[in-house]
Amino acid sequence: xxxxxxxxxxxRNEDFKxxxxxxxxxxxxxxMLSFDTDTGACTMKVRFxxxxxxxxxxxYSEVEMxxxxxxxxxxxxxxxxxxxxxxxxxxxMPAMSSSRGCEVLLMYNGSEPDFVETxxxxxxxxxxxxxxxxxxxxxPWMAPAVNPPRTATGCLLKVLKYDERTHAMSFLYILxxxxxxxxxxxxxxxxxxxxxxxTSWMMQFGDLPTGGYFWRPPYINHGAFACKRGTIAFxxxxxxxxxxxxxxxxxxxxxxxxxxxxxxxxxxxxxxNWIAQRDHNHPHPQDFEHPDDHGxxxxxxxxxxxxx
Amino acid sequence: MxxxxxxxxxxxxxxxxxKKETAAQKKRYQxxxxxxDDLAPKRxxxxxxxxxxxxxxxxxxxxxxMRIIKPEEIPxxxxxxxxxxx
Numbered sequence: 001x002x003x004x005x006x007x008x009x010x011x012r013n014e015d016f017k018x019x020x021x022x023x024x025x026x027x028x029x030x031x032m033l034s035f036d037t038d039t040g041a042c043t044m045k046v047r048f049x050x051x052x053x054x055x056x057x058x059x060y061s062e063v064e065m066x067x068x069x070x071x072x073x074x075x076x077x078x079x080x081x082x083x084x085x086x087x088x089x090x091x092x093m094p095a096m097s098s099s100r101g102c103e104v105l106l107m108y109n110g111s112e113p114d115f116v117e118t119x120x121x122x123x124x125x126x127x128x129x130x131x132x133x134x135x136x137x138x139x140p141w142m143a144p145a146v147n148p149p150r151t152a153t154g155c156l157l158k159v160l161k162y163d164e165r166t167h168a169m170s171f172l173y174i175l176x177x178x179x180x181x182x183x184x185x186x187x188x189x190x191x192x193x194x195x196x197x198x199t200s201w202m203m204q205f206g207d208l209p210t211g212g213y214f215w216r217p218p219y220i221n222h223g224a225f226a227c228k229r230g231t232i233a234f235x236x237x238x239x240x241x242x243x244x245x246x247x248x249x250x251x252x253x254x255x256x257x258x259x260x261x262x263x264x265x266x267x268x269x270x271x272x273n274w275i276a277q278r279d280h281n282h283p284h285p286q287d288f289e290h291p292d293d294h295g296x297x298x299x300x301x302x303x304x305x306x307x308x
Numbered sequence: 309m310x311x312x313x314x315x316x317x318x319x320x321x322x323x324x325x326x327k328k329e330t331a332a333q334k335k336r337y338q339x340x341x342x343x344x345d346d347l348a349p350k351r352x353x354x355x356x357x358x359x360x361x362x363x364x365x366x367x368x369x370x371x372x373x374m375r376i377i378k379p380e381e382i383p384x385x386x387x388x389x390x391x392x393x394x
Contacts, residue, residue: 060313060314111312247381
C-alpha cells in the first residue's frame with residue numbers, strides 16, 4: 001500500500017502517543033502523520049518532554065527534522081525554532097537533550113524510526129550530505145518556480161533540501177493574506193505539507209488549518225486555492241515539482257498521469273522520443289484536454305491504443 | 309544502501325510496532341475517505357463557483373496571467389463516482 005493518500009488530516013485533534021520502541025528513551029511522544037506500510041518510512045509530529053535526553057547515535061534511515069517549538073541541544077549547540085536538519089543514514093549525531101521540552105516534525109525517509117547508540121558513523125554513512133540551517137533567520141524568500149507554469153503571486157518559499165538527481169525538495173513556504181489561484185493543479189511527484197500556522201483552502205478538501213497536514217501521492221487534483229489571512233508551512237516533494245494546471249475538476253489520477261506523459265511528449269519531444277522508441281515501447285498517451293491530438297507523426301503500422 | 313537508508317534487520321518489537329501503525333493508518337485513510345465523501349455537497353458548490361469564475365475573472369494559466377475560459381470549453385461531469393482521495 002506504501003503511503004496512503006492522507007488529506008486532509010488535522011493533528012491538533014489527536015493525542016500524542018508514547019514512543020515505546022527501544023532506543024528512544026523516556027519522554028518522547030508522537031503523532032503519526034503519514035506512514036509507509038511497506039517500509040515504515042513516516043512523518044511524525046514529536047514532543048520531547050522537558051529534560052529529555054538521548055545519547056549519541058544514528059538511524060539506519062535518512063532523517064529530516066524541523067524544530068517547531070521550543071529548543072533542542074545537540075552536543076554543545078542549542079537550536080531554536082525553525083531549525084532544519086538533514087541527517088543521512090548512519091551519521092552519528094551527538095547527545096541530544098531538551099531542557100524545557102520541544103516539538104518537532106520528524107521524518108524517517110527510508111525505513112521505520114530506529115536509534116543505534118554509538119558515537120561512530122556507520123561504514124556506509126555519507127557525512128558530507130549532513131545539513132542544518134535555521135530557516136527562520138537569514139534565508140531569503142524566493143518565488144517557487146522559474147519556469148512556467150508558476151504559482152500565483154503571493155506564494156514564496158525557502159529551499160532547505162534539494163536533491164540534484166531526483167529534484168526532491170524540502171522547503172518552508174508561505175501563502176500571503178488574500179492569496180488566491182484559480183486553477184486545478186497536480187504534480188508528477190508526491191507532495192507533503194504541514195501547516196505551522198494559518199489556514200488555506202483547496203476546492204477538493206476545504207480548509208486546512210494550523211496543524212493541518214497532507215501526504216498526497218502523484219497526479220491528484222488540488223486547487224483552486226485561497227488563503228484569507230496567510231499561512232506558513234513546511235513542505236516536501238519526492239521528485240521534481242512541475243505544475244500541471246487545468247480546469248477539469250473531475251479528472252482522476254489515471255487521466256492526469258496520462259495527460260502528464262502527453263504533455264511531456266510536447267514539452268520535451270526529444271527525450272520523449274528516446275524513451276518511447278527504446279525497444280519500440282511506443283505509448284500513445286491521451287490528454288483529456290486534447291483527445292484527438294496524436295502529437296507526432298510516424299510511418300509504421302500498429303494500433304495506437306486509443307480509448308474507444 | 310541508497311540515499312534514504314541502510315538495510316538492516318527488523319526485530320519482533322519493530323514488526324509489532326509497524327503492524328499497529330499500519331492498522332492505524334488504514335483506519336485513518338478510511339475515515340478521511342468518509343469525511344471527504346460527506347463534503348460532496350459543499351464541494352459541488354465550490355466547483356460550480358470555480359467554473360463560473362474562470363469564465364468571468366479567468367483561469368490562472370501561469371502565475372497571474374489569466375485566460376477567460378469559453379463556455380464550450382467547460383468540461384462536463386462524468387457519470388462515474390467522483391473521488392478526491394485516491
